[in-house]
Amino acid sequence: MSARKGRAALMVFCGLVMVLLIAPALVAVPMGFNGRATFEFPPQSWSTRWYENLVTDVTWRDAIVNSFKVAAIVAIVTTVMGTAAAYGLARGRFPGRGAVMALATAPMIIPIVLVAIALYAIFLEQKMVGTLEAFVIAHSLIALPFVIVTVTAGLKSLDDGLERAARTLGASPAVAFFTVTLPLLKRSLAVAAALAFAASFDDVVVAIFISSPEFQTLPVKIYSSLTDTVDPTVAVASTITLAIAALGMAVAFVVMTKRGVEGDAAR
Amino acid sequence: MQPDDRSMAVGARVEIRNLTKRFGSVVAVEDTSLSIEPGQFVTFLGPSGSGKTTTLNAISGFTDVDGGEILLDGTSILSLPAHKRNIGVVFQHYALFPHMTAADNVAFPLKRRRVPKAQVREKVRRALELVHLADYGGRLPRELSGGQQQRVALARALVFEPRLLLMDEPLAALDRRLRDAMQVEIKRIQEQLGITVIYVTHDQDEAMTMSDVVAIFNEGRIAQIGTAADLYERPADLFVARFMGESNRLPVITCDEGAVAFAAGAETLRLRARNATEAGVRGMLVVRPENVLVGRERDPGLDSSLTGRIGRVRYFGAYCVTEVVLDDELIVRSRQPVEVALEAVEGDRVHVQWNSRHALFLRSGEGDQLSGSASSFLDAADGGAEAVAHG
Amino acid sequence: MSIVQRVGHAGAPSRPAGPGGRALAALFSREFALTIPALVLLGFAMGYPLATIVERSVTDFPGGSGAFLDNYKWFFEEELNRVVLLRTFRTAAIVTLACLLIAYPYACAMTVVGWRMRLVMQAAVVAPLLVGTMTRNYSWVILLQDKGPINDALGAVGLGPLHMIGSLSGVIIGLVQISLPFIILPLYASLREIDGRLMGAARSLGATPAQAFTRVYLPLSLPGVVAGSLVVFVVTLGSFITPALLGSPQQSLLPQLIAQQVNQLLAWGRGSAMGVILLLVTLLLIWVGSRASRGSAALSGGGRR
Ligand SMILES: Nc1ncnc2c1ncn2[C@@H]1O[C@H](COP(=O)(O)OP(=O)(O)OP(=O)(O)O)[C@@H](O)[C@H]1O
Ligand SMILES: [Mg+2]
16 A cells, blocks of 8 residues: 555545534534424424424423523632632642642542532532522532643743742732733633633533533533433524634634734734 | 032942851851942952952842941941942943833832832933933843843943942853953943942953952952052962962961972972961972073073973963973963063073062961972971071 | 632741741641632542542441442452452453554544644544543434344344344443543544654564554553543443443443442442442552552663664
8 A cells, every 4th residue: 555545545434434424513503493393303394493492391491591590600719719829839838738639639530420429429518409599509510620720821921030020029919810911811811711611511421411401501402301301492592602612713713713802912 | 410510519438248058058158347448349260169249249139148247438237138229330231121122121110119200210211321322222232232231231221320339240152352342441430430349250450450459369258459550469368379470379388487398309499478477388489481581501690490391382462371380390480571571492491580579478268278299399308497597 | 719818828938947847837838728619529528428439338228238348249249249350351351452443543543644644543542532431322222222223234234133232242332432532532642752763663673563563662552541441441330321322231241330339229238338449449450550550661661762
């Protein structure tokens, strides 16, 4: 086999992998326009009534609202909390720093089922199952490592001489942080907040355990409607998350290409 | 920032008393005292790890000290946090804020001090003018060259009119040509403003040309402090002699006031030396290469002389360096203008000679390691010194 | 951010302090204070719940009473549990191997293509992560069903309909596709670091392309292989949603069994014991994996220098 043929074969293989990675996600789009309540693919008839259903059916609407509410609160809480912790860990010299760092990233490696039953046990005990607070606490735990890892990486790439310089110029540690470090961390913070939002918005396992019929998030609603019915509203919900993801990527793309222009604007 | 409105703002008087700083078991600065007059340009010079940066950090407030006192115009600053010390600092890697324009960088310390907006603009303009960057205020740091960035950093450290400016190897990241230009620039600004400057460098020439006073650091202590000429011509000890410029060092032992004994092969010679007092002290006779003349004949004007063979001759354009190998392989170097230097062939027997005015005796400290050959020289000289003394 | 501001103003006065005083001051430093909110969250949402689980695993018994390690004894004595544990490991191993076989050539290709193509390939890896777990699982439910598009395609080329959904094979297919990004990303990161000239150097020293690959490239890529495989293996061990939707109760995996104990049988002690076992296995794997990758990193580090 010649090198050229080998390369061609490799690229064909990669093309197939790309299809495998992306195509399954797109299945939801036609399914959302299914005329009948079946899993038939591709659908035999078309309709938009499931879109109407998503907005008119209270359980779907509430689930969506809950998901956004929880994810937004989690994004804010963990970004603030995680940034503070990452900063303390990056700049501090206190004993046990390594242990705190390991602890802060531990939620990433504990099997999610165990996290779920452990939190469920506590929330049952505290009668918090199916509350906004329970979701915020649980999802903050899941999202925190993402924030800490992201912000720590951002801080590492930052010259800590800048803060010292600010100090010699008359800025207190707090002012130096807010006028120098924070603006330079902007991009890391945006990424961290987005990851925290996504981690919360995407969680199914913990949410299944700690939700109640009165308080569900979107993934829980999708999960239960998938196991109970063949309601294509599921596909509509999936299509919407797909659209949000695509939008997010587009925004990220625009921001990245605009970065060059930003420098000029700052003059 | 004009000369006229700064003429009354003089530099600060800085006093460091018995400063000590340890990092675990490492003593970075040990019981160091130093007093700097207002408006002086003081350079810290010394090998890597000798405590220069640590001393500077103690002044700027970035390290807690373990003992001692630092006074600015007679008041202790040790209890003040870094941001309240009002000391300008210029860093080796500029440390310009990358998200701010040059003008915003310079305005930063003024904003921290809540200076009114109109004044900020005026002061920033003048500070940038001072460093010849009046038209570059709108640029971001990454759009400036290294030299320009360092000048912005200088303007930023000066704009709030500190009375003391600290600079830790500010030019080390620049190339030779730019460095020379910046040396002139920094010196001009310092003289114009009358500000006190403490400057750290590894570059001897930089230290000599810029400073009023040079402090030589060695292992956390100041080995000697004085003008460049003091240090060069009257080094206090062998460390300073070795560190400042080149020197010939001959192992000797004092025999009486103003004279030392040197073992030249089988015979022991008596040489005159400044600084030799009581007899029987081991040390080195230090002579700078430019004071050593090589000749076939004895020069009657030079009162000290040894003989040896010509070794390597190296040509440097303006001058050349001739090595003379004494008996027992000790080498003495002579540096003379090309027209004065002897035209000699390797192996020729010659006299190396100097005026005893330029010969300095320095005792060897406890830390000074003598090579094996040097100590055998001394042992030979030991016997010789007695012979000379008694003979 | 209020904490930053409050403790920030405390400043750090530089005054002489004894070594003991300094250690104490460092413990209660501003920097440590900044980590306190996160530590409180970790304590309340992770430490306390996990402690509760561990406690229940040794105090809560189905009959009401039992001896200290009864729940653990039960786990290893019950035939079904052993079968499920083994099945869980086997599934995780198969998924990891399949992911590795797909990801390795893909990540290699990413290091040799032009930057435009690389961006496309990278986007293809990241996009599924953005789409969301439930959407991807839903898609596989549709695709793998008995009368779904995959079986249609198989029928068109004359292959009988395969029963994939509700079987372990369906779970494996879904898990492989869902896990792929987790292995491609670390693998690519480590392959990118390999100096391409080393292969040329090996060739110039007389190695065949195959030898250059197995003797030079492969050993250097091991840290990435270990890291990526570890992530996939650990995530698969704990996966719950995909087996629940694509698998069958008859072929359940350990996480499902845990959920069942807690949710349906209300046997908190047994469920907790199983959870603790799963955690210990996971930690053990991570420990072994990190030692292995450190070993191979040292090896490849020597090659790189
Ligand atoms: N943060 C620190 N922790 C531990 N030891 C330190 C620290 N800072 C400096 N030291 C030690 O203190 C001594 C003096 O260091 P310092 O940085 O003052 O030297 P320096 O004269 O500035 O050297 P250079 O010319 O290389 O910059 C060195 O032995 C150094 O290793
Ligand atoms: Mg230094």
